[in-house]
Amino acid sequence: MQDGLFEFQDQTTTDHLTHGAVAVVGAYQVRSFHGYYQSRHGASGNWLFYVSGFGRIVDGEHVECSLLLVNGAYETVPIDQQDRITVRGRKYGRAHWQH
Numbered sequence: 634m635q636d637g638l639f640e641f642q643d644q645t646t647t648d649h650l651t652h653g654a655v656a657v658v659g660a661y662q663v664r665s666f667h668g669y670y671q672s673r674h675g676a677s678g679n680w681l682f683y684v685s686g687f688g689r690i691v692d693g694e695h696v697e698c699s700l701l702l703v704n705g706a707y708e709t710v711p712i713d714q715q716d717r718i719t720v721r722g723r724k725y726g727r728a729h730w731q732h
Contacts, residue, residue: 652665661674668702669702669708670683670703681731682730684699687699695712
């Protein structure tokens with residue numbers, strides 16, 4: 634079954650916006666994590682958020698970035714001095730996002 638960029642592994646899932654929906658795009662798995670786009674190479678490793686760009690700078694440091702959502706939009710989220718992004722109240726370090 635195919636819906637946009639997502640070819641679903643779970644044939645009962647028809648909505649790529651559904652939290653936990655997993656699809657295969659080439660050599661990558663992609664999923665919706667509460668509406669945020671995540672991917673990983675193959676079927677193992679960390680799920681990675683996609684940071685499309687960096688926003689406001691305060692005292693020489695970026696304090697926000699834009700994350701790709703599964704609907705193609707972007708959402709601005711905080712990023713701290715240790716390069717941790719905050720998604721849904723939880724901090725994720727560099728091992729969990731790519732740019």
